[in-house]
Amino acid sequence: MSTQTGDESTPGTLTAELEQAADQELPEGRFADRELSWLQFNERVLELAEDDGLPLLERVRFLAIFASNLDEFFMVRVAGLKRRIATGMAVTAASGLLPRQVLEMISVKAHELAARHAAVFAEQVQPALAAEGITLVHFEALHDSEKERLHKYFRKMIFPVLTPLAVDPAHPFPYISGLSLNLAVMVRNPNTGKEHFARVKVPPLLPRFIAVDARGRPHRPEDAPDDDGFRSFVPLEDVISSFLYYLFPGMEVVEHHVFRVTRNEDLEVEEDDAENILKALEKELLRRRFGPAVRLELAQGFTPRLRDLLIGELGIAETDVYELPSPLDLTGLNLVADLERPELHYPQHLASTARGLAEVESAKPVDMFGAIRARDILLHHPYDSFSTSVQQFLAQAATDPQVLAIKVTLYRTSGDSPIVDSLIDAAEAGKQVLAIVEIKARFDEEANISWARKLERAGVHVVYGIVGLKTHCKLTLVVRQEPDGLRRYCHIGTGNYNPKTARMYEDHGLLTCDPDVGQDLTRLFNQLSGYAPRSKFHRLLVAPRSVRRGLIERIERETAAAEAGRPAWVKMKLNAVVDEETIDALYRASRAGVQVDLVVRGICAIKTGVPGLSENIRVRSILGRFLEHSRVYAFAADGDPEVFIGSADLMHRNLDRRVEVLVRVTDPGQVEDLLGLLDLSMAQSTSSWHLATDEDGEPVWQRHHLDDDGRRLLDLHEHLMSTHRRRLTDR
Template sequence: MDTPKTSIPDLNSTELYINREQSLLEFNVRVLAQALDEGLPLLERLNYLCISCSNLDEFYEVRVASLLQMAEMDSTAISTDGLSIHEQFEKISGKAHELVAEQYRVLNDVLIPHLESHNIRFLKRDNWSDSQKAWLEKYFNEELLPILTPVGLDSAHPFPRILNKSLNFIISLTGKDAFGRNSGRAILQAPRALPRIVQLPTSETDSGPYDFVFLSSIIHAFVNELFNGMAVKGCYQFRVTRNSDFFVDDDAIDDLLLAVEGELAMRNYGDEVRLEIDANCPEETVNFLLARFELTPDRLFLANGPVNLSRMQAIYAMVDRPDLKFTPFKPSLPSAFGRNKDIFACIRKQDILLHHPYESFAPVVEFVRQAAADPDVLAIKQTLYRTGVDSPIVAALIKAARSGKEVTVVIELRARFDEKDNIGLAAKLQEAAAHVVYGVVGYKTHAKMCMVLRKEGNTLRNYVHLGTGNYHPKTARLYTDYGLFTCEKELSEDVRRVFMQLTSLGKVSKLNKLLQSPFTLHHGLLKMIDREIEFAKKGKPAKIIIKVNAVVEEQAIQALYRASQAGVKISLIVRGICCLRPGVPGVSDNIEVRSIVGRFLEHARIYAFMNGGDWAVYASSADLMNRNMFKRVEVCFPIADKKISERILNDLKANLKDNSQAWLLQSNGQYLRATPGDHPVFQVQTELLKDLSQ
């Protein structure tokens, strides 16, 4: 009797992939769950609610908008998980509406009552006292009325252009104005300069220390003042989200800066992708707005509260209650710097690893500052993706350029939502005579590199900093990232060659140690996965640990599936999107996927391979996504120092021990939060704060 053949799973099967958009929405579910965590400070919980709302805004501005554009070009396109564009829209709509309903439930039923118990109140119009109403009426007349411009809708006053994500009101009217007109409707746009939340003064009202009123409530209460002699039947807030992912045709532009500036001016008026409106708005008015914006009902969201919950983040700074916020911490300075103020001497002595935000970002700033002031420094080269408008690093680069040093800065103009800031930074640097380039046409420059060329006696030495995160001091307090200082000859020479590629023309340079996309990174990672497969086939221990923000790229996912089938133990720590489906018998039995959601945004990218016991550890600017592998300039750098690589491995193992802030991806695409059970609570971010911060 013949032995039946075991079927080999088809790794191209759509059943093995989780939909990208659904996975991203699941991340927002995990963020929103933080708002319900009673172990967190109350104002931090409010922040998590706001973050989930701003994330959903971006999801519609970019991802949904991209799907709509794709539908226009090819309505028959099928996603990796086998869904048509129409099916993806159906799933997105259902999940997004569930998420929004939960956001307002969390606000109204959980957070607002808890905040009131701590004397932080949001006062509704029906609950204003006489003194509060008098103060608010005065505020309306003096601060709002002079700058509000209602537009009555008629043939001479067409429907106004509505700014992306702006607060607006549609107002129903009866009666005639001074010219005998009565269109029945008016639109009022709230200027963006106006605060969306107003704090009542205790001195002039009988208010508590933290009594607040929404701008929308004030406008609702006194909107009659804008329509003299007419009666307001209804006033309803609404907000439109537009396509904000602009397109620049790389083949048809002569000047990237001018092209980006031109597209940036149109971002606020891209195609409409979502309408949010007051839940009390009459159906007739809702249908009027849907028709006006040419939106279908599946992209309509009814708001049981303010239409822009993310604006409530302002409360955090307005309320001085340290007991309702995370305990402040001071990032430490690594002992490798000691008391030596010469940062170059410290780097010559040894490679130095920084783990932000637990360890200070100040040495990175100081690295550029000392380079700017050092007479022996001849040149500084830097990539900037996101850095902030008042960046101390940019200030140091300007100082260096003005002092006559050769300063070259590669600025990525198309860093989404930072384009305007980066255009301004480019202008400042050019005014200081720095060489500013915008990378390579068709590829975003996402690599995080800084190189300082220093003359030491008769030799030239390159000092470099390589990172997993941006050169942004503010986000370095909020995002977890690694940065490496080194002057190792081969690695620093690789960095120099990459800069040459970015600023000049020529063939791809052969690199000694760096992996670089779009050339060697993807192939290099697949090769290291294959190496683990060979170890497993020989019966040797084989393991892979990867920590990234997203796992999407299909070839990498299939390589990990093959590794799992060969017996390689694989641990993936993926903050956001993960299209790989773990726990599928015969395919991904040996793969665990977890997501850490905590105080800090997990942002580091680490690729670690057991390599027969001699671990190969790489840090990178790149996630496992198609764009990072093939459409961006990224670098992935080896951690050669054994003490440093062991330290990173210990950090990864601590991530895998987290039993409180970790979420485990199930084979059905949903996440379950880890629980300590009978074990002590272990939160990796809390432990790292204890170990590394001051």
């Protein structure tokens, strides 16, 4: 089968029968709402925190992840719905629901999940931590000696950075920054009896939970080693509350309560003038800090007068108020989850060097260019080491005198990234270095601006992509002078060039010097940095022009094959499925008898098991130790399977408003490996969530992690780690 998959490829021809089937009207209400589906995803994260079969500190981590996820959901998705309602853009969602209806349903579900999240911590995880000598306690529960130590700590480290802000005719109600913890304080003048409101911000740069020595505490096991693993933690706001009299000398503290505000932090950057994208973004980042409030969290116990005061001053609706047990903001539990207690964590994972890069582990780095010349190398992180593959590839390219040019796309990376260092080294060595930097990567904008300027100062050619599109693809092109001429070495990945997240995110990457891929990347980089809108590609599908079209063509080929009585299937692994055109193509394929298997980590707008529509569609979701992040698209193709990996999910933003790349994997062994991974992810014996439909026709996720005898099903991450360990010992 031809590997021509580019922008100018000839559209597939449907049979007359398939055209007729495609024209059949699909039923209304066939799409699940994306926002409600996202909440179902975060509910699956919460179910991991509830699982007492997981290591305790990992459950703590999942509680923190849930909280962080929900924060972002309100900052972006809920904020977006509110903005559309406020501006009169009450457009019906694909699910058939109006934004106001969706917002009401979100409020009900989010309140339920927030309460459940707090209960999991208070009733399950916190007692389990206490049994292990790790406690979160109130200041008043401490021993006198511990109180005295915290008193000294408060006076030395906390008190100097606190700024109480009074509210009176001379002092208007203060601005409350998004996601900050605050104390609402009511004080009384003992001379006049008059009461005043003040707000005290909990300093965000101080530790969220303050560790105190737990030696001698009754919950500490007698035979416990004397190390940092056994600790009591006191919430920072609790310590501040205990010493409020330092902030208001001569006044009586009548009451105090903790609250937290979430604001609209989505960005709307006008890109009419490409030269001003950077300045426009910096201006928008400043505006983000003052976005309208979209959620108010109150610690239980707020008096009606203070509650009404905050609601009125913040201009927030009653439905956006969340009253929860203390402590608020459980994202801070990451500090507890980081404790050095190996027995309470997942077993340590040591990534191995990928096959093809080192058959025998050695302290000496492999010749990356020689290895890539020998064969295409398929990477699977975090099981395959990022540092000995992608990182080493760029490091060697930076120092190799035969390398003439390096071109790379950067969406998210760490500020101290060895990737950035390698690009700087290459530029300083006189090589041509081009970095396509996406400065609009959500919540990484300021960091990206910072290191983009660092690259520019080192002589790297920095380009901010194409106006109106985010550059989300993960690409590297290295041009090297060799005895037989110039050779192009390429890396195409599904994940970011970030060494830190590469240890936690599951991703694929392809290292190759295939001339077709080299030519494809050369054309694409020219398109990104210059003007080449009509580029053709051999092994790539490139959004926004050809990813949706290319995938739908292949789905339709499978549909035609099924109509003709030939074997047909579609298998996909991705983060989200929302795009209606692609979903409809999958529905039509299911109607024709195509078996459709999807592994979806997050949002899924497909409804499974609907008679006459989706009986042949199965959807699984896998969450656990690693964040499933790779995208794999596979098609039966009449016995010669086509498999693509890349950066694109099936979402409007990916297919229409981003530069995304899928590359076809052609090595038969690698195709077999990827198909085997998809099949294992879908297997009944693998722990996962199954998407079903309830009696009302609405999607529901059911966890399958135990067999009929109550034994745990196969954990995909543990299985793959074990497989890679065996491969390492077999060298």
